[in-house]
Amino acid sequence: MPHCQHNEAIFVFMSTNIHLHTVEELFKFFGLNQPVHHPLVAIIDFGLVREADIGNTKISTDFYTLIYKTYNRNHVKYGRKLVDFTNGSLICLAPNQVLEMDDDTEGSSQPLGWGLGFHPDLIRGTPLGDKMKSYSFFSYEVSESLHLSEKEKQILADCVQKIEAELHENIDVHSQSILVSGIEMLLNYCSRFYGRQFITRKTSNNAVIVQVEKLLNEYFGLGDLSERGLPTVRYLAEQANLSPNYLSDLLKKETGKNAQDHIHYHLIEEAKNILLSSSRSVGEIAYGLGFEYPQYFNKLFKQKTGKTPVAFRNMN
Incomplete structure (x- = not known):
């Protein structure tokens, strides 16, 4: 000392x-x-x-x-x-x-x-x-x-x-x-x-990862994101009784993806499901997923998949 x-x-x-x-x-x-x-x-x-x-x-x-x-x-x-x-x-x-x-x-x-x-x-x-x-x-x-x-x-x-x-x-x-x-x-x-x-603390960390995945599955499963908006890192952290930075660092260490990456993964998976199972326009899908501006949705989707929403729908 x-x-x-x-x-x-x-x-x-x-x-x-x-x-x-x-x-x-x-x-x-x-x-x-x-x-x-x-x-x-x-x-x-x-x-x-x-x-x-x-x-x-x-x-x-x-x-x-x-x-x-x-x-x-x-x-x-x-x-x-x-x-x-x-x-x-x-x-x-x-x-x-x-x-x-x-x-x-x-x-x-x-x-x-x-x-x-x-x-x-x-x-x-x-x-x-x-x-x-x-x-x-x-x-x-x-x-x-x-x-x-x-x-x-x-x-x-x-x-x-x-x-x-x-x-x-x-x-x-x-x-x-x-x-x-x-x-x-x-x-x-x-x-x-x-x-x-x-x-x-790998054992307790794994429990947090499972909890986060469950939270995101439930959140996106409820739908109506146009009213509730997208889940935030702060929301996940509060539900897990952790600070946002600690949660992100924990997830990054264990999974290679931070908390925002996990949110985006579930968002893109939900978007893919809607694109392939409905005839709704990309703008309607964007609003339904909580985006105020469709161009932001287009940009994120292409960033994560390498394709625009329209190109993804057409090739499938």
């Missing part, structure tokens, strides 16, 4: 909403008298923070936050999900996402772990800034947090220690590139470890 040089502190909050604008406010939130080594990066050592009555505190920030914490008292909520840190897990939050600290259990113990916050301004204009959208785990639910092996915990802790070591250096023309490089390495390891987690 990283070794931060600051004093042990206690933080106490009642029920409230808190938005942190700068990484310096992260130290203040935890009641730490931490010198600000860099205005855009902060590392917190939870081993030096004694928690008191947090109450129900909702926290959001203007910066990216990674939290690895083991603690058997406080629970964390994101949306309606409830997760604890008893066994230790990593959560990654993008700016403006909300964490709810829910102090609803008895007993107390010393938290362990670390937190890293970095402002988007640090990576703006860098290759990492362009790459951030590819780290889809920043949009996962807390319940989809990354559960780490002992080896993986150590690898991430080593990355954080290297970032912290750079924070204690004098800021110069190399500081940003070194810090950004360290953060990118940390995020790349998170991507690798999430890939491992998808593999090790």
Whole structure:
């Protein structure tokens, strides 16, 4: 675990909403008298923070936050999900996402772990800034947090220690590139470890795949898409109790197709059935399948089959 040089502190909050604008406010939130080594990066050592009555505190920030914490008292909520840190897990939050600290259990113990916050301004204009959208785990639910092996915990802790070591250096023309490089390495390891987690949870993942296929079969089986519209990734994710990004990544890992690809597959299969079993015009079919403009249907159908709807009907 990283070794931060600051004093042990206690933080106490009642029920409230808190938005942190700068990484310096992260130290203040935890009641730490931490010198600000860099205005855009902060590392917190939870081993030096004694928690008191947090109450129900909702926290959001203007910066990216990674939290690895083991603690058997406080629970964390994101949306309606409830997760604890008893066994230790990593959560990654993008700016403006909300964490709810829910102090609803008895007993107390010393938290362990670390937190890293970095402002988007640090990576703006860098290759990492362009790459951030590819780290889809920043949009996962807390319940989809990354559960780490002992080896993986150590690898991430080593990355954080290297970032912290750079924070204690004098800021110069190399500081940003070194810090950004360290953060990118940390995020790349998170991507690798999430890939491992998808593999090790193959049984539960297969259950999700079956559920998604069932949902899509039922949705398209009801017909009347002109009124209900096409199913969305968000709809499937809500039905599966997952976040849209996590569901898409899970399906991509297991089937080679993301959630939108699965929707399109069922849509095209339904379109083929209608084209071959009715004399309805392509425009009528498009409207019946929930498309506002037939040209969008034509474009998607040709993209997925290599033929226009009319050509497909004529050759069959």
